[in-house]
Amino acid sequence: MQLQPAGVDQLASRLPSISRASAPPSRRHWSEAEKRFIVEQSLLPGVSASSVARHYGIPPHQLFRWRKRYQQAPSVQATDVEPHVPVHYLLQAQGEIRALRRRLRETARETERLRQLMQRRPRV
Numbered sequence: 153m154q155l156q157p158a159g160v161d162q163l164a165s166r167l168p169s170i171s172r173a174s175a176p177p178s179r180r181h182w183s184e185a186e187k188r189f190i191v192e193q194s195l196l197p198g199v200s201a202s203s204v205a206r207h208y209g210i211p212p213h214q215l216f217r218w219r220k221r222y223q224q225a226p227s228v229q230a231t232d233v234e235p236h237v238p239v240h241y242l243l244q245a246q247g248e249i250r251a252l253r254r255r256l257r258e259t260a261r262e263t264e265r266l267r268q269l270m271q272r273r274p275r276v
Contacts, residue, residue, distance in 0.1 A: 180210075190215065191222050 161231055182190070194201040194215055244252040 182201065182210075187218050191218050238260060 190204060190210070193199065194204040201215055201219070202272045205212040
């Protein structure tokens with residue numbers, strides 16, 4: 153009987169499966185994004201790396217090698233993963249952008265009005 157932390161089966165059911173059915177039975181070549189994703193899943197709290205490796209059909213030693221490589225050079229893979237921004241931050245930022253654009257338009261109008269007044273003013 154295998155002991156796993158609580159929730160591993162639930163987590164595994166929510167993980168997207170990367171199918172090996174289409175891959176030839178010999179070697180499987182994983183993209184950098186796929187490797188990074190699998191490594192991130194193995195680093196979640198309460199999840200064993202061996203269960204993640206088993207879920208994706210890779211030997212545990214391979215997953216540990218990937219983890220070591222990504223921990224030594226994390227900046228190499230930064231371009232492979234899109235950052236996740238919570239929706240409320242995005243909506244807040246969009247509101248701030250609208251407000252700043254409105255202020256910019258008002259400032260441009262005021263600047264133009266002042267420029268016109270300066271041109272009409274008699275020079276001394």
